[in-house]
Amino acid sequence: MSERSFPWRSVLGSAFLATQVALVLVAPALAPSLPRWAPNDTLVDYRISVRAGSRELSPAEVSERYALPATGSFELPKAALLELVRRREEQLGPTPARTVDVAYSVNGRPEVHWSQNAP
């Protein structure tokens, strides 16, 4: 079949663009952790601490756990940061029992804590 007979590139291109348009328009309300072409629009200062059993993980261990520095700045929406932590904890399974605390401040606002206990 010749390329002229069916413009598959245009069809794929349209679908590719339509997916992104949907993300741009819908993601902020329905799924704020999804990518939606909002680069560097938020400044989240955060600090992650994890207590597993009776032991507090070191910053290096926290960094290895989430592939993020234990303390730092994140230029994506806070929902993306919290979703990253939540999903990672989900991946790690129910044991050992642990408490995760994310202290974060969005655009210089007062610090807020987000905690999760597992299991």
Next chain:
Amino acid sequence: MVAERAVSLRNPFRCGGTELPAPLLLSAKLLVLLVWRAGIGQSVPVPSNGHLPFLELLPAAPYVLALKATLAVTALALLFNRRPRLCALVAGACVLGADLSSRAYFAYNRAFLGCVLIAIGLTEAGRRPWVVRLQIALVYFGAGFNKLTDVDWRSGRFMAVWMSRFCVQPGYAALSGALPDGWLSRAMSWATIATELSIAVCFLVPRLHRVGIWLGLGLHTGLLVLTDRVFGVFFYAAPASYLAFIEWPAMIPIWESGASEGAKSLLRRLDLDGRLEWTTSGSPSESPPPWPFLRIRWGERTREGLELVRTLLLATPLSFFGGFAVLTIPQPASIHFRKWIALAILIALSPPTAWLARRFVPRANSESETDPSPA
């Protein structure tokens, strides 16, 4: 003859004669050079906690190796003009796939690079590259729309905090202090929102493409000068992608009248795609052209003097490769020269400078038509 053409097409600095329009192929080449320069190929993460969870089902080490190898092979093939559309599509899919495979690794600037390469790969032969043009417009629309719906952007709060953290120009703090509280950050927020949305609109309207290009270049250069940040690869990828809005004539008739042999020889060497058509008859004007004593026909227009130099610079792939090399040179910690070079290039080639040159540099032929827009 065929063999000669095949050999010349293997020159990575050539951008004509393939299935993609020359400016679009140049854009793709600059983007894959950026993949190499930014080490994106080397930093491919193991899929984990990403937006594409199915990738985590694949064996990690072979997956990463295959992705790196595919990226390297397609990037090289694209640079050497082998199946450039297919290679752009595959290389873009590799970059975007890697970016989406890990939430911790994800960055919009890499996603942009990947999406533009994919969109270039989805260009139909012989048609305008509407997918890539809409892709770029969509990115600016998304960025402007998100800011517009964010209360911290509308109030200027984000800008105030962000600039206090990242701005390297002391003038900002001084100006901010001299103005009423929050006024400057609010004005800059709204200016950014208006600029991004304007760029999106300009890229949707063909006769405003060039306005969009200069607005975009101004925005990104302004951010670089203010913060000394290139935002991953975004500062380079955005201008490279704008080549999708450029159309170059297939042939450029050129007349000379007293030009030095050196100048003519240099032009012939730089004209890798053989688009300059050296002509002795049918000059659009009887009067001799001013320095560099050359005249070209650009579409329906005639160009000479400094405007000719500017036009040829903006229509020669080698200029872009040179600019890329200069701007991506690692800068020492003590001398941050990149932003000033970028600003100097922007000012030198911008339409206001071209207008000033036309206004104040004497011309031999005042009847020749001019076009204020760049190549």
